[in-house]
Amino acid sequence: MTRIVIFILALTGVAQAPAAERTDKILIQGNPAGTQTVKEETGGAVRVEYSYNDRGRGDHIVATWKLDAAGVPIAYEGKGNDYMKAPVEERFEIKNGKASWKNRSEEGEQAVTGEAFYLPMSAPPEFSGVLARALLKAPNRKLPLLPASEASIEEAGKVNTGKTELTEYRIVGLGFSPQSIWLDRDGNASSVSGWFSVVPDGTETAIPQLRAAQEKTDATWSERLARSLAQKPAADLVIRNARLFDPRDLSVTPGSSVVIRGERIVRVGSDADIKPDAKAEVIDAQGKFLMPGLWDNHQHFGDIDGALDLANGVTSARDMANDLDSFLERLARFDNGTELGPRVLKAGIIDGTGELAGPTKMRVDTAEEAIKDVDWYADHGYAQIKIYSSIKPELVPIMADRAHSRGMRVSGHVPAFMSARQFVENGADEIQHINFIFLNFLFPEVKETRNRDRFIKVAERAREFPPDKPEVRDFLNFLKQHHTVLDPTLVAFEGLFCGDPTAITPGLEDIIPRFPPQVRRNMRSGALEVPKEKEAAYREAFPAILRLVKALHDVGVTIIPGTDALAGYMLHHELELYVRAGIPAPEVLRMATLTSAEVMGVNKDRGVIAPGKLADLILVDGDPLKNMRDLDKITSVIKGGTVYDPAAIEKALGIAPRPAGR
Numbered sequence: 019m020t021r022i023v024i025f026i027l028a029l030t031g032v033a034q035a036p037a038a039e040r041t042d043k044i045l046i047q048g049n050p051a052g053t054q055t056v057k058e059e060t061g062g063a064v065r066v067e068y069s070y071n072d073r074g075r076g077d078h079i080v081a082t083w084k085l086d087a088a089g090v091p092i093a094y095e096g097k098g099n100d101y102m103k104a105p106v107e108e109r110f111e112i113k114n115g116k117a118s119w120k121n122r123s124e125e126g127e128q129a130v131t132g133e134a135f136y137l138p139m140s141a142p143p144e145f146s147g148v149l150a151r152a153l154l155k156a157p158n159r160k161l162p163l164l165p166a167s168e169a170s171i172e173e174a175g176k177v178n179t180g181k182t183e184l185t186e187y188r189i190v191g192l193g194f195s196p197q198s199i200w201l202d203r204d205g206n207a208s209s210v211s212g213w214f215s216v217v218p219d220g221t222e223t224a225i226p227q228l229r230a231a232q233e234k235t236d237a238t239w240s241e242r243l244a245r246s247l248a249q250k251p252a253a254d255l256v257i258r259n260a261r262l263f264d265p266r267d268l269s270v271t272p273g274s275s276v277v278i279r280g281e282r283i284v285r286v287g288s289d290a291d292i293k294p295d296a297k298a299e300v301i302d303a304q305g306k307f308l309m310p311g312l313w314d315n316h317q318h319f320g321d322i323d324g325a326l327d328l329a330n331g332v333t334s335a336r337d338m339a340n341d342l343d344s345f346l347e348r349l350a351r352f353d354n355g356t357e358l359g360p361r362v363l364k365a366g367i368i369d370g371t372g373e374l375a376g377p378t379k380m381r382v383d384t385a386e387e388a389i390k391d392v393d394w395y396a397d398h399g400y401a402q403i404k405i406y407s408s409i410k411p412e413l414v415p416i417m418a419d420r421a422h423s424r425g426m427r428v429s430g431h432v433p434a435f436m437s438a439r440q441f442v443e444n445g446a447d448e449i450q451h452i453n454f455i456f457l458n459f460l461f462p463e464v465k466e467t468r469n470r471d472r473f474i475k476v477a478e479r480a481r482e483f484p485p486d487k488p489e490v491r492d493f494l495n496f497l498k499q500h501h502t503v504l505d506p507t508l509v510a511f512e513g514l515f516c517g518d519p520t521a522i523t524p525g526l527e528d529i530i531p532r533f534p535p536q537v538r539r540n541m542r543s544g545a546l547e548v549p550k551e552k553e554a555a556y557r558e559a560f561p562a563i564l565r566l567v568k569a570l571h572d573v574g575v576t577i578i579p580g581t582d583a584l585a586g587y588m589l590h591h592e593l594e595l596y597v598r599a600g601i602p603a604p605e606v607l608r609m610a611t612l613t614s615a616e617v618m619g620v621n622k623d624r625g626v627i628a629p630g631k632l633a634d635l636i637l638v639d640g641d642p643l644k645n646m647r648d649l650d651k652i653t654s655v656i657k658g659g660t661v662y663d664p665a666a667i668e669k670a671l672g673i674a675p676r677p678a679g680r
Contacts, residue, residue, distance in 0.1 A: 068142035074469035089152035123520035167535035212341035260303035265612035268604040281658035311634035313614035316580025323585035324359025330586030331636035339367035366395030370408030374468040396424035405430030418445025437461035452506035485569030513543035525591030
């Protein structure tokens with residue numbers, strides 16, 4: 019989960035007349051992860067200390083602020099570290115009618131007449147509670163935001179927990195969709211989600227009840243959006259005059275027509291050979307590039323990820339870890355059309371125990387526990403098991419054998435205290451994230467990989483392992499011989515190793531300016547801080563990663579694209595990075611279509627445009643074989659015969675239109 023998502027979800031607050039000190043509990047996937055302490059100080063100031071641990075990462079912020087009579091901040095100061103442990107220092111004040119602010123990526127000032135609410139870049143969750151209460155006091159429940167945009171708040175419903183009544187409010191203006199916050203009668207606030215919850219100490223038992231009500235609100239909003247954007251043909255749908263890409267032989271055939279009936283393709287041929295029925299709905303492709311829908315093989319679905327996927331031509335995806343209840347309900351909505359989203363295959367995460375354990379309730383210490391969790395996932399239709407970093411190495415072959423006997427694939431992070439080679443030898447079919455390939459060469463020197471060393475050591479030493487090094491060649495051949503699949507998530511490491519945490523997320527430079535202002539502010543690389551003496555190593559780390567990916571491809575290791583990042587848009591850049599690495603564009607498109615379907619065992623229905631296949635297709639106003647970035651120019655997305663307009667989806671999410679000619 020990205021830091022922007024954590025910030026938006028982690029909405030909490032204090033009472034309008036708060037106690038001198040209060041502690042909130044932070045839970046990740048229902049597991050205790052940290053605290054937030056709110057304390058009144060002399061002179062009307064509030065001091066908050068916020069800290070949590072997520073697999074050795076996590077924010078630690080100490081902030082103080084003052085509010086005016088309208089509940090709007092007039093001064094703010096925050097220090098500490100962000101999710102990836104980079105230092106945070108931020109200041110804001112309003113003085114003599116002028117607001118000024120400075121943080122790691124922004125510095126500005128603006129004349130202020132009337133109330134305007136400044137949102138810090140790295141605030142504790144408490145500060146979003148301050149926003150909610152200020153909005154309730156504001157005229158028409160609206161406030162201008164600094165540096166830009168406007169927020170409003172609306173009531174969504176009430177829940178009685180038995181101890182108190184809470185009201186759900188929805189804040190509009192922070193993200194692509196409204197964000198929920200719960201207030202009790204005194205103004206105390208809670209925020210809940212399947213991922214990250216912040217609630218007053220002693221109220222944790224209310225989380226399931228609040229989540230259920232909030233998810234119902236979200237589902238209603240999502241259904242309205244889906245119904246308004248889906249275009250379901252009443253008869254046959256015919257696409258004519260297209261340049262048809264076939265990933266089987268990498269050919270492109272101009273003047274092609276495709277006939278779709280219901281959710282499947284019934285005929286593919288030349289325009290001259292196919293005469294549409296009189297009642298058919300016809301899309302004149304006007305020579306556009308027609309290809310199968312894209313795959314993203316590494317996502318963690320929440321909020322509006324499904325909508326962002328469809329807006330970017332992703333019609334199939336794989337979720338690599340999620341909660342065990344509301345996630346399944348979301349997928350049911352994707353399938354019945356009441357929420358925008360792709361077809362999703364599920365991978366179930368299992369981890370060991372301890373403070374560095376991953377974000378899941380499925381935590382095991384014994385073979386019996388591990389087998390029980392594997393069986394739970396198999397019984398609930400999961401295609402794959404994702405073994406995580408704290409699993410005891412001796413449990414890996416037991417879990418792999420059980421998963422294989424239940425017809426599931428096995429993949430994951432390479433657990434701490436074992437190498438990638440050992441992971442594969444013990445039954446793994448696939449490895450997530452390219453860094454674990456490099457860590458294989460650093461084992462056993464680097465064997466505790468549950469902390470940030472799994473990033474830092476790779477950044478420092480990736481250049482030491484070129485593809486022509488004997489031990490590297492040997493391992494690549496080993497992976498090929500074992501038919502090991504790699505899900506490299508290159509986009510995650512490009513930003514992490516770029517050396518500038520204030521830079522815009524690489525690959526989104528042309529996209530982010532179209533996002534809503536408050537989303538835009540938070541779309542930064544999140545790069546690791548680079549020690550002065552390590553600058554050269556960090557600078558050469560990502561080029562070394564690209565060279566290794568090319569070598570993996572050349573030796574015949576199967577690569578399937580996934581992002582573990584912003585849905586939809588980042589997949590296009592992931593594919594662009596493969597081309598930058600030197601993999602031919604037609605082969606990259608095959609990875610993102612047919613190869614992914616083959617790996618996941620669904621190529622009978624997906625991966626190519628052919629009679630009998632599901633009608634999952636995209637039209638591109640360009641040629642991604644010449645310029646992979648042309649995938650940003652998708653004009654139509656078809657999932658199961660239903661047509662979606664990417665521009666209309668973006669507009670509904672507050673995303674500005676693409677500039678003319680781009």
